[in-house]
Amino acid sequence: MTTLRSMIRAGRRIGLARHATTIGEAYHGVASVPAAAARGLASSAAGPAAVRSARSRVASFEAFARSGAVSSRAFSAEGEKKDDAEEDVDEGEGGGEGDEETEKLRAELGERDAQVKDLNDKLLRTLADMENLRERTRRQAEAAEKFAIQGFCKDLLDVADNLGRAVSTVEVGEDADATKTAATLESLHEGVLMVEKQLASTLAKHGVEKYDPTGEPFDANDHMALFNVPLVEGAEAGTVAAVTKAGYRLHDRVIRAAEVGVYQA
Numbered sequence: 001m002t003t004l005r006s007m008i009r010a011g012r013r014i015g016l017a018r019h020a021t022t023i024g025e026a027y028h029g030v031a032s033v034p035a036a037a038a039r040g041l042a043s044s045a046a047g048p049a050a051v052r053s054a055r056s057r058v059a060s061f062e063a064f065a066r067s068g069a070v071s072s073r074a075f076s077a078e079g080e081k082k083d084d085a086e087e088d089v090d091e092g093e094g095g096g097e098g099d100e101e102t103e104k105l106r107a108e109l110g111e112r113d114a115q116v117k118d119l120n121d122k123l124l125r126t127l128a129d130m131e132n133l134r135e136r137t138r139r140q141a142e143a144a145e146k147f148a149i150q151g152f153c154k155d156l157l158d159v160a161d162n163l164g165r166a167v168s169t170v171e172v173g174e175d176a177d178a179t180k181t182a183a184t185l186e187s188l189h190e191g192v193l194m195v196e197k198q199l200a201s202t203l204a205k206h207g208v209e210k211y212d213p214t215g216e217p218f219d220a221n222d223h224m225a226l227f228n229v230p231l232v233e234g235a236e237a238g239t240v241a242a243v244t245k246a247g248y249r250l251h252d253r254v255i256r257a258a259e260v261g262v263y264q265a
Contacts, residue, residue, distance in 0.1 A: 155202045159195060166191030207251045213240045213258050222247060224257040228264040237265035 169187050200210065213223055217239055229241035240260045247258030 159199045162195045209249045227261045229261045
C-alpha cells in the first residue's frame with residue numbers, strides 16, 4: 001500500500017514539473033511575440049504613439065507570463081509539501097501497523113512455544129509409562145513361565161503323600177513270617193493301585209491322557225517301533241503286537257510316543 005502511494009506521488013511530481021516547464025516555455029514564447037512586434041513597429045514608419053502603445057502591450061504580456069510562471073512554481077512547491085506531509089503520515093501509520101503485527105506474531109510464537117513444551121512433556125510421560133508397562137509385562141511373563149506348573153505340582157503332592165504311606169506299611173526284617181509278609185504285600189498292592197488311580201486322575205485333570213495302542217495299525221506319529229513280531233494266525237500285518245511303554249498326550253498332542261512291537265509282514 002505504501003509503495004503504491006509513493007508511486008502515485010512520484011507521478012504527481014513529474015506531472016507538476018512538466019506543467020511548470022510548459023508554462024515557462026509558454027512564458028518565453030509569449031514574451032518573444034510582443035518583443036518582436038515592438039521591434040517591428042519601431043522599425044516601421046509608425047509614429048511615436050503607436051510605438052508607446054506597442055511597448056505598453058509588451059509590458060502587459062510580460063507581467064502576465066511572469067505571474068503564470070510564479071503561480072506554477074508555487075503550485076508545484078505546495079504539491080510537494082503536501083506529498084511530503086502525506087508520506088510522513090503514511091510512514092507513521094505503517095510503523096504502527098508493523099508494530100501491531102510484530103506483537104501479534106510474538107504472541108502467536110509464545111503460544112506455539114507453550115504448545116511445544118506441553119506436547120514434549122506429554123511425550124516424555126508417555127515414553128515413561130510405556131517403559132514401565134514393558135518392564136511390568138516382562139516380569140509377569142517370567143513369573144508365568146516360572147510358575148506355570150504350580151497347580152499341577154500342587155495336585156501331585158497328594159499322590160506323593162499316598163505313595164509314601166504305601167511304602168511305610170512294608171516292614172523289612174528277617175523274623176517276619178510268611179503269613180504276615182503276604183498280608184503286607186496285599187496291603188501294599190492295594191495302596192499302589194490307589195496311588196496309580198489318583199495319579200491318573202491328576203494327570204487327566206491337567207489334560208494328560210494315557211493311551212495303549214495294542215491291536216491298532218502302526219502310526220509313526222503316535223508309536224515308536226522297537227522290534228518286529230512274527231505274524232500269527234488271526235493277526236494283521238502292520239498292527240501293534242505288544243506295548244512296552246504306554247504313550248501320553250497333552251490336549252491331543254503327543255508328549256511321549258508309545259514304544260511298541262509290530263507284526264512283521
